[in-house]
Amino acid sequence: MAPDPSTVVVTGEIITMDPRRPRVDAVGIVDGRVVATGSRDEAIAACPSATPVLELPGTIAPGFIDSHVHMLWGGRGTEEIDVSDAASVAELLLRVREFAATHPAGAWVRGFAGIDAESLAEGRFPTATELDEAAAGRPVFLDRRAHDGFAGTTALAAAGIGPDTPDPPGGRIDRGPDGAATGLLVERPAALMVEGAMPAPTLADRLRWLRAIQPRFLTVGITSIVDPALDAAELISYATAAQRGELALRVTGMPLGDGEVPPAERAAAFAAAGVDLTDRDGEHWRIGPWKLFLDGGGSMGTALLHEPWPGTDDYHGNQTTSTSGLHEYAVWAAETGAGLGVHCVGEAAIDLFIDACEAAARVRPLKGLGFTAIHAYLWPTPAQMQRLRQLDVLVATQAPLQWSFGPGLVRRFGVEATGRAHPLRSWLDSGAIVGGGSDGTGNGIEAPIAPLWAFWQMQRRTIDGDPEHAVGPAEAITAAESLALYTTGAAAVAMAPDRGRLAPGCVADLVALEVDPLRASPEESRDARVLATMAAGEIVHRAD
Ligand SMILES: [Zn+2]
Ligand SMILES: [Zn+2]
CATH class of the missing domain: 3.10.310.70 (Diaminopimelate Epimerase; Chain A, domain 1)
Structure with missing residues (x-):
């Protein structure tokens, strides 16, 4: 009988993220799942006889998880123009001109x-x-x-x-x-x-986008993601890709709510469109908590703040979901167990979300339901952090946004206040469960998705245009904490506790890194390659 390709013993220098056995020499894998970690002999003994042994170079770690990344949009982006790095309006227009000239006439x-x-x-x-x-x-x-x-x-x-x-x-x-x-x-x-006025993409379009984008994630070692705002057609595209065996990554998809439409009605409409909302524990595709946008962002000056935005006439930002709509979703998400993640950037939006979570927690404790504060980077207070932790609300952070939005925030608020934004050190010290992620797409240039790059950024607190100086060094975190954010922390946000660790029963997703991220300098991590990526026991990427 030919050996199952996803049954293998992997040997090397292995970081497991399992506190019982943090460093081992081998991982035994049967049918894409870890059955043993330990010495080479222990791993071999736990596998069927004649299981092949694969020695991987560098340092091996669990596959990285991005707890907030718009991968499907990134896939679409492979067929679109990106002028995010244009230095001038003139350059931007020139690139639009060139793109239009080389793409079919008539189309948008x-x-x-x-x-x-x-x-x-x-x-x-x-x-x-x-x-x-x-x-x-x-x-x-x-x-x-x-x-x-x-x-x-x-x-x-x-x-x-x-x-x-x-x-x-x-x-x-x-x-x-x-x-x-x-x-x-x-x-x-x-x-x-x-x-909404553009021709709607088809299922075939979206499946093509997913095929095009996934290699970019596997190349940087990401084996699992949360895609955080999906409409019915997008949810169906992921489910279809999974059914056809076209998802190499594991995806948790968050159905996008609408504060103007009652949640039960919205869920019924999704189900009527063909979304299986009960698919909560699939191997490659699962439905995660629902998603609402509550405010704008820090870069555009639209996040909801208690103080007016600098230079405005008492403008406090945009609230994009009504408080009543937010509460309705939160209570429904607790009652039904559906869970709710909310985009809340500014301190005032975080307050609104906490109030909604408290209302929901009176219906049912939130632990295990996937209630998540997403972004929450413009000056969450220690008191807010404590309330979120006590409510068992998860936190999805995106350090790459400090990098890409940093220069704009410094201009608006100065270095000191910008240094207190994205308070990773404080989040971890609060005891909250925190996941790492990029808020990128895998295609755009503005929020890099590479976790090794993010490890550098989180340790150095650098912003775009000034890679030498820390902005808010008091909020820096360690290499070990950085790795935890992108493995165990992000697994919690992805509602997938069997990921982000190499321990018996966990998925056999792992990466072989050119450096040991726990011993390398931040710069060495940033500059290192992912030598190989394994998903469900099979090699899905190898560096040339
Ligand atoms: Zn967002
Ligand atoms: Zn986002």
Whole structure:
């Protein structure tokens, strides 16, 4: 009988993240699961006779988990333009022009512009008219960090946005002095007006995107993710990919709620569309907690704060889900056990989420339900951290956002306040369960997904444009804590306790790293390669 390819003994220098046996020489794997860790002889003895032995180079660790990454959007991005790193409006427009010229006429020009006006040479955003000229009249839509968007005049017209169009609830159509839309659409509800006018992608499109994007994750050692905001068609795409054996990564997908629609109604609509919401423990695909967006972001100046945003006339940020809608989802998520993760960046949004969690906890204790504070980086207080911990609410942090949004925050708030944002040290000291992640897509350039890179950033607290200086060194964490965030911590957020560790019963997902991340300097980690990635006992990536 031919040996099962997912039955193997892996030997090498192995970090298990299992406190009982933190470092071992071998892992015994049967049918893609760990059956033993320990000495080479112990691992061999735990496997069927004649199980092959695979010696892996470097240092072996559990496969990395990103507890907040928009992989499906990243897949779509492989067929889109990304001008997030443009240095000027002129360069951005030139690249739109080139992209439009090399992609089929008639189709929309779609892509990403994770830009800040102050980072562009002209000190402003591109206008709708400029975008249209660059695309030779074809409709243009550029997504800004999954919150906002830029549209050309043709795209605005296709969306029916004219001088008299009212702002949607929770969003804003930016207008010039003459009342005409500038092309900037602030927050999801406004951006969705144009996105909704684009031809809808098909299941075949999404399956193709997933095939295209996964190698980028495996290359950096990520074997498991949480994709944190999925509509019905997107959930079905993942489930279909898993059924067809096309998911090499393990994915926890969060169904996207809508504060304007009662949760039971929303869930019924998803189920009617074909989403199996009961699929909570699948091997490669599972439904995670529901997701709501509660406020804007730190980079755009739209996160919900107690103090007004600097330079504004008493503007405290955007609340994108009503407080009543939030409470309704939270209580429902506790009652049904569905769980709820909430995008809450600013301290005031964190307060609203905590209140909702307390209401939910009166219905049922939240432990094990996957209630998650997502982002929570603009100055959560020690008291907030304690309340979240006492409520058994998980925390999904994204250190790469400190890097990419750091320069904008420094300009708005100064170095000292920016240094207190993304308080990883304080989160860990609070005793909360914290997962690491990127908030990237695997395709964009603005939030790098590579965990080894993030280990450097979390230890050094660096921001984009200034890799030499720490911003808020008091909130730095250690190498061991960094590794834990991207393994055991992220596994908790992914609702998958059998990941992130190499111990009997756990999935046999692991990485072979060029350096030992617990002994290397942060810079050595940052510059190291992932030599091999194994998922469910099979090698899915090898460095050349
Ligand atoms: Zn978010
Ligand atoms: Zn996100």
